[in-house]
Amino acid sequence: MPELPEVETVVRGLKDELPGLSIRGVEILRPDLLGNSPAEFTRSLIGRQIQSVSRRAKHIVVKLDDGLLVVHLGMTGQLLFTSETSHQIESTHPGVRFTLDGGNLVYDDTRRFGSLTVYTEGSWLEKESGIGPEPFDENFTAADFATSIRKSRSPVRSWLLDQRKIAGVGNIYALEALFRVGIHPQRRGQTLRVPEAQQLHSEIITVLREAIDRKGTTLRNYRDASGEEGEYGGSLLVYGREGLPCPRCGESVKRVMFSARSAFFCPRCQPRN
């Protein structure tokens, strides 16, 4: 479910609520979600005070007075918060419940592809250093992006989904950005001309920003920290629109499968060669 805009929306819903609160209880209903042993996970969190909530790629980073809790939502994860201490959050597939001294926090995940992991500052830094540049980082330049993607023999959609190359882009926004620039998802990175690559850099940033402005995309079960749906679904130009007319030229939107993922594109606006 969640790509950068959805994770950012969850973080924005939590970053003014959680800091200052302390963790009083941890109830693990699905141990397979944890990146640590249940004992270590619980021991590391009980009594800790939350200092901040931020985002790195598709990770939610909860900084504690000692260590960090890092949550990845996988495909169907939700991190839901209520400040009503007595209120049990309703959720269909609860994985971990946190009791805070000022609210309740639940991690819910139908498919359980997500994870919750406690890191030390050092171990997170090491893990995090393997992730590519943040799209909104001012050091993420069009020139660097173009140089990097034009070295790749992979299909550009595959390259964009590789978190080591660029942080936070998933299937929806990769395909939306490629449509906006008129690049076929299966074109090899090395076939991109410099202006195309630079325009792709620009459109990635634009589409992510627009999606954040609309609180992300809800296809099935994405919800923000308050349980609200995203509003960007109606703005998608090609994703999930197989057989519908291209918003630019009217040609029927096509779907192809490669790397075990669907790719939606307009065959006229995004020629393969």
Place this chain on the structure above:
DNA sequence: AGTGTATCCTGCAGGC
């Protein structure tokens, strides 16, 4: 080195 495929897991839509 860099790609593609299979895999983890559950739910749901569509075909018959």
Place this chain on the structure above:
DNA sequence: TGCCTGCAGGATACAC
């Protein structure tokens, strides 16, 4: 109604 197949926002361990 019910069974079956395919597909879903992600990441990673493998086999080429």
